[in-house]
Amino acid sequence: MRKPAIAALFLAILTAALTGTAACSPAADPADPAGAGASGDAGRRATAADIEKALQTETTLTFWSWVPDIDKTVALFERKYPKVKINLVNAGQSAAHYTKLQSVVKAGSGAPDVAQLEYFALPQFALSKAVVDLNRYGAAETKDAFTPSAWEQVTVNGGVYGVPQDTGPMVMFYRTDVFDRLKLDPPKTWEEFRTVAEKIKADDPDAFVTSVDPSDAGGVDSLIWQAGGRPFAIQDATTVRVNLRDEGTGRWAALWGDLAKRKLVDPAVGWNDAWWRDMASGKYAVWIAGAWAPGAIASTIPQSTGKWRAAPMPQWDPAAPAAAENGGSAVSVLTQSRNPLAAVGFARWLNSDPEAVRSLNTASGLFPATRELLGSAEFTEAEIPVLGGQKANKVFAEASARVAPGWQYLPFQVYANSVMKDTLGRAVAAGTDLGAGLTAWQEQITAYARQQGFTLASGS
Amino acid sequence: MADTPVVAPRARPPTFRRRPPTPRKRPPRPAARYHRAAWAFSAPFCAVFAIAIVAPLAYATYLSLFQDRLVGGTVFVGLDNYLTAFGDRLLHVGLLRVALFLAVQVPIMLGLALLAALALDSGRLRFAGVYRIGIFAPYAVPAVVAALMWGYLYGDEFGLAGGAALSGPWILTSIGNIVTWEWTGYNMLILYAALRVVPGELYEAAEIDGAGEIRKAVSIKLPALRPALLLAAIFSIIGSFQLFNEPNVLAVLAPAEIATSYTPNMYAYNLAFNGQQYNYAAAVAVVLGGVTIVVAYAVQLTAARRERRS
Incomplete structure (x- = not known):
């Protein structure tokens, strides 16, 4: 007789537990609370005075970033605004960071107030309303402080979803000790690069011209970009084009497929201890990366300071030199933040205050996105110790000016990049046909696009 | 009643x-x-x-009954996610992989655990307590730590295997080795506990009848162990289907060998947290749970039937 009653109680507990879970989920996309201003009465926008006031109020902000030595610049902020305490968290590098961020966004709690987002990841978080549209906080007034290309990369469908922090004009870093010993010149074209690769291998079978990370789609994307490939495009809010079989991508695949097949490049996973040790030892003669690389070298393998130099990337057509962006980040405010006014104030100060951008440049080696610093003589004439005192900012600025136009990322590039290692990455690691790998990658991306409700434009 | x-x-x-x-x-x-x-x-x-x-x-x-799309938002789709899952090649491959793992690794692990338990119970070992703790100790190491440690042993930087253990054909064996190392002691303890409750008179009677240690093991201990073995087997089946920690940690060292869909659990995890496909991931998890229940129940049923026949 008692059983139904107990069953009812059990059910009640279950329902309570379920509604408890359900009650949490609306918090996943809360109209941003300062935003209580913005979404409540739609017309009102936060002014600079509101933000300044929030920065003079006791508060703690959590900031996720993996930029090396950024704590030094954060300390400058805390000195300037002593009432705001910044809780700096390194949640991992790139992919690991986005997985964690995605999880806390979905969970509806636990997200930081402010987070670093590379430009390729920004559209995904913007589309899912995980980050705040800064137009509500007077973004337009700050536009002129940044370079147009950086500003373009934080703009998605008219909204501004982050403050540009740095850009990553891609150049070639090479080891003078290896190049001098073998009496080699830094390669100016990819054909010369292939020859250099052969010579390095012939000299020492355990050495490589460079490594290629089968799990890092970002590096591959940038190399395809420079080779003239334009595999990804957003045509409108619901239409994307994916074409990993275009001419430029094919050009990249032919060269790197050959290098991988002949074991002239090492398919090693980057950024772990073993890889950094090989970078320090000179096992790899070249690192093709964004202008942020010297900062990473200085903080991780200071013992190799002075052995590196920067040169423009090898070219496909020396008559029409081209470069690409590799990395580069914005700093965005999460919609979960309880104090978005202070969070916006922090993100803005960190990336536009002259003192802060100088600190980010010298302490962390970030290539600035602000016009003021890029135009100053102290920047162009600066000697970079990691690069043996080379005035390398000129090399970076030249690369920045030559970034080939027209590249786009998909609105779900984080996912597309995450499955590169299952498809193209396998071919790179095994040294097999990269064309087949590209086809497999293409299929997985288009299947996802369809599943997410996108229309695939012709040529996909 | x-x-x-x-x-x-x-x-x-x-x-x-x-x-x-x-x-x-x-x-x-x-x-x-x-x-x-x-x-x-x-x-x-x-x-x-x-x-x-x-x-x-x-x-x-x-x-699992909804789809949350980047374009179009959340819609009720009924059993669509399940239909997709049943036709999903990546999920099939993952399931077959863990099934193969189950078929090879679980018998080896339970065999080793059985040998260890019988040896401990034989009373012929000196310092039996040391062996017992020693074999059990790996279970106390968290799975992630164990996988990291073995990852270094396998790797070509500091390792003993020259990197071969992390290459294509060997990687599943390498994972099996880690899991066996971790769980043999745990299973041994289950079996050993079952052996301790066998009444001593049975052994005395057998000795009077002239049975040696081997004969006692085969005729008394093994039948007494049957329920415990079944329990251990069911736990191991569930564990095999849920394989996640070890391949996920090794994936950092061998990203091209261990795909994001290597095991069904890894697939569900990556669908959810890299692909934002929480709904489809939920369906994959439910399917995985269903398959596990069916296999575990089938094993239990077969064992029960054999019991009745004997």
């Missing part, structure tokens, strides 16, 4: 002269009171079970 004995005495023949014992006249209250007490005692468990197991399961099942 509780009511029947109350009626029964009246049907007895009249020759039965003694008065029926008084408790039988009472209404069946005590049983109800026992039930209430039983529920009261199990209520804390039921509450935690409901919140920690039933609710998430129900929520996952609920989630």
Whole structure:
């Protein structure tokens, strides 16, 4: 007789537990609370005075970033605004960071107030309303402080979803000790690069011209970009084009497929201890990366300071030199933040205050996105110790000016990049046909696009 | 059920002269009171079970009936996610991989655990306690730490295997080795505990009949171990299907060999947290749970049938 009653109680507990879970989920996309201003009465926008006031109020902000030595610049902020305490968290590098961020966004709690987002990841978080549209906080007034290309990369469908922090004009870093010993010149074209690769291998079978990370789609994307490939495009809010079989991508695949097949490049996973040790030892003669690389070298393998130099990337057509962006980040405010006014104030100060951008440049080696610093003589004439005192900012600025136009990322590039290692990455690691790998990658991306409700434009 | 004995005495023949014992006249209250007490005692468990197991399961099942798209938002799709899952090649490959793992690794691990338990129980070992703790100790190492440690041993930087252990054909074996190392001691302990409850008289009787240690092991210990072995096998089956920690940690060292869909659990995880496909991930998880239940139940049923036959 008692059983139904107990069953009812059990059910009640279950329902309570379920509604408890359900009650949490609306918090996943809360109209941003300062935003209580913005979404409540739609017309009102936060002014600079509101933000300044929030920065003079006791508060703690959590900031996720993996930029090396950024704590030094954060300390400058805390000195300037002593009432705001910044809780700096390194949640991992790139992919690991986005997985964690995605999880806390979905969970509806636990997200930081402010987070670093590379430009390729920004559209995904913007589309899912995980980050705040800064137009509500007077973004337009700050536009002129940044370079147009950086500003373009934080703009998605008219909204501004982050403050540009740095850009990553891609150049070639090479080891003078290896190049001098073998009496080699830094390669100016990819054909010369292939020859250099052969010579390095012939000299020492355990050495490589460079490594290629089968799990890092970002590096591959940038190399395809420079080779003239334009595999990804957003045509409108619901239409994307994916074409990993275009001419430029094919050009990249032919060269790197050959290098991988002949074991002239090492398919090693980057950024772990073993890889950094090989970078320090000179096992790899070249690192093709964004202008942020010297900062990473200085903080991780200071013992190799002075052995590196920067040169423009090898070219496909020396008559029409081209470069690409590799990395580069914005700093965005999460919609979960309880104090978005202070969070916006922090993100803005960190990336536009002259003192802060100088600190980010010298302490962390970030290539600035602000016009003021890029135009100053102290920047162009600066000697970079990691690069043996080379005035390398000129090399970076030249690369920045030559970034080939027209590249786009998909609105779900984080996912597309995450499955590169299952498809193209396998071919790179095994040294097999990269064309087949590209086809497999293409299929997985288009299947996802369809599943997410996108229309695939012709040529996909 | 509780009511029947109350009626029964009246049907007895009249020759039965003694008065029926008084408790039988009472209404069946005590049983109800026992039930209430039983529920009261199990209520804390039921509450935690409901919140920690039933609710998430129900929520996952609920989630699996929707699709949350970047374009078009959340829509109810009924069983669409399940249809996709049944036709999903990546999920099939993952399931087959863990099934192969199960078929090879679990017998090896349980065999080793059985040998260790019999050796400990034989009483012929000196310092049996040291062996027992020693074999059990790896279980105390967290799975992630164990996988990292083995990852370094396997790797070509500091390792012993020159990197071969992390290359294509060997990687599943390498994972099997880690899992065996971790779980043999745990299973040994289950089996050893079962052996300790075998009454000593059985052994004495067998010795009088002239049985040696081997004969005792085969004729007394193994039959006594059957329920414990079945339990250990079911735990291992569930564990195999849920394989996640070890491949996920090794994937950092061998990204091209261990795909994001290497095991069904990894697939669900990556669908959810890299692809934002929480709903499809929920469906994959439910399918995985279903497959696990079917396999575990089939093993139990076969064992029970064999028991009855013998």
